[in-house]
Amino acid sequence: MGIKLDIHQFPCLNDNYGYLVHEAESGQTVAIDTPDAARYLEEAAARGWRINAIWNTHWHPDHAGGNLAIKEATGCRIIGPAGEAAKIPGLDLAVKQGDVLELGHAKAQVLDVPGHTLGHVAFHFANQHAAFVGDSVFALGCGRVFEGTMEMMWHSLKRIKALPKETQLYCAHEYTASNARFAVTIEPENKALKAYVAWIEKRRADGLPTVPALLERELETNPFLRADLQIMQIAMGHPGDPVATFAEIRGRKDRF
Template structure:
């Protein structure tokens, strides 16, 4: 095992999650995305942490909109996707898939996951079994394909699927209850999904988060990650075609 990190998760804006990642040996702290700069500053103060870096997954304002305010307040360094560098406010370092970013003694691999946006990236701390995936994948869902193609998005999801199954996916939004309502329309007989839905309903009724999502459970239940299964392909009318199957599921969700 590598160096330990502390992950602090908190709700902000309407349905976003904010994340502060702290490496205690160096005292460094990364803000993963910046939906609400003041909230990040409050949470960091409450933890006694100093924000030294921002790691952006993509350019959307609910992910990079607080960059300049946080940089002004803390002097932090901003790391973001090379494919969207021109759209990332205050960026200091552009990174892409295959790069490694460091937080003190901890290291995260950068994974290219375009589709939702063309330069979307994720950050994977292998030693801690944690991946910060932005809007590429959600508990029981995935991001809308705004800028890329269905093939691009499916290939991105395959990279996430290939991570160790014990990986916790730190998604950027609490969309799980609505994703669950859709997922059961695609997989009405999925026993693991039914159990997951019951857990989600209990968590939300107690006003608790359903994120992070365990990859192993997502592989068994998330319809978007299951487009390579022959039974799913047949049910969606695209036998032997994972991209067509994924596109069918995504289209149905967009209209749901």
């Protein structure tokens, strides 16, 4: 029997999701990013959980802005990307690709996924089929390439694409409806995408989240993850070149 994680997902700020991950046997709880310190503390208290650690995916204020307030309230340990160590408030431990973090009896592998920012990381709980991916990838989308290069971002997406297909991607924002409107402009005849869009519309109409996103479905529908497919490369005018194809799709989304 594998170690079970209780993943509590809740909306905060305008369109962020907050995540508290609890391992019941040890009683340990980690906050994945800290967009809203007060909300995280309230949500933890309501469940009788104490935040023992913060794991930051990257330095942006809607991901690390609540670090110090939560640390002051709980005495928790702050863990974040080595590539952004100077930018992570209250950092205690810097981590990088291949490092393994423990949450009680559960283990998460650190993945380097730069592009949105230069040091962005994700946390993959392989045994629990869960990956906390920050702003590297979204349901039907990916993060804007603010600090890295298109090649760097594509390499990061390939790292996420290589995870087991049953992995649930816990991304940081509810952007799916707008991402869907764009995705259908890239692949209007994609039947899996059409079905996904209908599901998204129903979920949002019912006031329900579209996150987490199942990697298997994203591989069939997310245009940013499909830049290595010949049909996509031809459609984007860059046969044989996944990086240029990804860059073309990202550029179109930026202008959408």
